[in-house]
Amino acid sequence: MTSNRVICVDIGSTYTKGAIFRLAEDRFVVEARAVTPTTVDYLPDGFFTVVQQLSPGADWHNLTAADAPCPVYFSSSAKGGLKVAVVGLVPEMSLQIARLAAFSAGARICASYPYRLTRSCISSIEKAQPDILLLCGGTDGGNERYVTENAQALAASDFNGTIVYAGNNAAVDRVSDLLADRELVICENLMPDFGRLNIEPVREAIRRVFLDRIVSGKGLDRLVAAFATQPVPTPLAVLNLVRVVGENIEGWQNFALIDMGGATTDFYSFADAYNPDSGTIMKGIVEPKLKRTVEGDLGMRVSAESTFETGEAYLAAVSDFSTEQMAALKNYVMGLTTNTGHLPANAIERYYDSLLAGACIYHSLMRHAGSIEEVFTAKGRVWAQTGKDLRRVSRIVGTGGYLAAMAREGSAVAISDRAVLPTEKTPLLPEKFVYLSDNDYILPLLGNLAEKFPRQCALTAVSSLTVTQHYEVKEPCQREFIKA
Amino acid sequence: MSATNIVLGVIGFDCHSVGNKILEAWFTESGFKVTNLGVMVSQEEFIAAAIETDAKAILVSSLYGHGEIDCAGLREKCIEKGLEDILLYVGGNLVVGKTPFPQVEEKFLKMGYDRVFGPDCSLEKVSEMLKADIAAKAK
Structure with missing residues (x-):
């Protein structure tokens, strides 16, 4: 780091907040803060207003990461954050673990469904259009029936978000075949053995989907390109x-x-x-x-x-x-x-x-x-x-x-x-x-x-x-x- | 072909853990994939584990004499939860006192258990029976 200063910006649903920190020995000192209403239509506008206030010396609009006076990190919860629907098997087992995993990835859970997805579950998923649907259930080598039936139901639905599959590994092939025309991310089972938690791979998968999918389309991709830094969900x-x-x-x-x-x-x-x-x-x-x-x-x-x-x-x-x-x-x-x-x-x-x-x-x-x-x-x-x-x-x-x-x-x-x-x-x-x-x-x-x-x-x-x-x-x- | 999943545990508020560890080792040695829930297992936990692991059998132990009251209703709950075909085995000191084993067996068979064992059964025979019963169900 050439400068001992960093700028942090949080793009919230109402306000875009920022601060410039100076690293003094073992900790940071706040040098200045700024806040402006979030520009919902194009998020970079509010972002640049804040950064410009924090560091007026540079022309931030036309900078690249290489000639920025200091690094910029940012988080976003704009437009309600990262909306996730969770589909599991037994409510207090795989479904509960899936909820913990989604929360720990910074998501907002809009709905969770145990056992089989009925027509009314599917229509409420279609209506809510979550960014991500986390599908899981069954230990590795355990129950395959529910995840495959639920994959089938999703394949026939109008849901067009990303599906993250983290269920029984024995059902991976069938689930991938059924959801071949969807955006599907396969990761390790979040409960490989009964009662054993494996949350990290799901967290990482959700984080990647956030970057690939949520960041684009709200203008955040421009910020990613300009500052060579990846945003995280605020939570x-x-x-x-x-x-x-x-x-x-x-x-x-x-x-x-x-x-x-x-x-x-x-x-x-x-x-x-x-x-x-x-x-x-x-x-x-x-x-x-x-x-x-x-x-x-x-x-x-x-x-x-x-x-x-x-x-x-x-x-x-x-x-x-x-x-x-x-x-x-x-x-x-x-x-x-x-x-x-x-x-x-x-x-x-x-x-x-x-x-x-x-x-x-x-x-x-x-x-x-x-x-x-x-x-x-x-x-x-x-x-x-x-x-x-x-x-x-x-x-x-x-x-x-x-x-x-x-x-x-x-x-x-x-x-x-x-x-x-x-x-x-x-x-x-x-x-x-x-x-x-x-x-x-x-x-x-x-x-x-x-x-x-x-x-x-x-x-x-x-x-x-x-x-x-x-x-x-x-x-x-x-x-x-x-x-x- | 992967190993057959079975669920094992000591039901109710029974804390007898030694036999439970022996059973886990035995059935794992015999080629089963054992999900051992340990001691003090409720009916709901047996069922949750059986659903998630797609188990072919639930093996219930009871040593402390309250087996009858703890074990009643498990078959009905399994049916309610969609586990109509699961095998239910039960074994241990199932009732207090000196009730002759045939009477005990009859009682638990009536409750919907497929096999009932006393405290002195041969584990070799149990695993043979279990394999045969699972094969018969698969047909």
Whole structure:
């Protein structure tokens, strides 16, 4: 690198944001930031506006990578990001693994279907027209019937996106024959043996499809050519950031990150999913250490109404609101759905927003976390765990415009350490942790540097955060465990 | 021709793992591709594994005496899930007390299991039977 500066740009669905970083010893320093509305018709326009503001000395429009004053990295979630439909076999097995894989590639899952694709499934896929359809099912040498029948159904459909096949390897020939006239990417089975996860090849395949297919047609191909750099989906940039922090920074081996936006709440965790020494027996798949889930019904503006619907019981429980007060909250929420640019105008609206944020966090955390139940056997008591154990998570990071604004204003972020509403099983929620805020909302931009500068990027990320709250569970759900 | 898939596990809240490991080794040696679900396996897990692996048989073990209540309904659930043709084997200390084996066998055959074994059966015979039963189903 001839210059010690880099520019990062994130092309979001509403705003194109950028920053110029200077590498000072072991970490980056933000020198300037810029933001402009995303130019939806031709994305490079907004991109160049931002880059020109960050580095006015050069004529960016007419540059090539060779004579650019510094390298440029960029991510994009424009036009709703990378839309993926998932087709698997058993819901809690291959389908669940496929969902984890798609999320960890930075995708937005628009639909998932177990077992056989019926005519109504096919017509909803045709209507949704996802960028990618991830088809899987069956272990290697296992079930072939469902994937071939589903391939047949897709072959007869009007779906014209890319199909990524990651099912039973014994069915590869039949699936390729059936889908010969489609854009088909074959990769390794994501569950080669029952219960064994093999997510990386699918992640890589989805990333390639993103580059080949999503990048062209939105003007991004021009940027790729001009700066000799490949964009990543914005959530993948954040996921890469979470990974390099967990891999490089001492004390960050168990943490979570919440990225709360207007439309979705993304939850990331870097933690061992199962701690065998805790005396629990694992049921179902052991989830990956690095995990992302996306909640399409939880968000502060576009999804405010569905957040209210999902979170109504939670909101009533934590707010102690009367029926009239709940109605007033609902009224505020309905207003947000139509006026998504609304910012809270007074103290009560700020309180409403913090309640909504609490609901987004509570439900996304409950869905991301696994659970345990106590089981009495002839040999005594044991614990049966499903999903991911987050109890050891010692840090939770909040990012996204709303959480950043809340932290700057000094409003507390409600993160529950136990189920607020009655649940069948005990959720495995973080027990003792600090909440850190990305006050400057820099993490998604920084994520663009994760692959190239892992250590510097991780150091910059953790040192840019502000500790805002400490949480501790008064009575841990399980004090002791009986060895099974 | 690849190895035939079978699913193995100890049902219910039973934690007896030694026999389970022996069975896994034995059936793998005998040429099967074994998906061993280990101990404390629910009916749903047996079925999920059998679907994904296209298993020809589910081998259920029970040692702790609650076999009768744990094993009831597995055949019906298999049918519900589209595994009408799967072979179901069950073995172990299936009931508490001194019930004569023929009575135990009759009970489990009635539940829809194809073969029932006590704690002292010969594994060689079991794998021979399993191969013959799978071949007969394939016809």
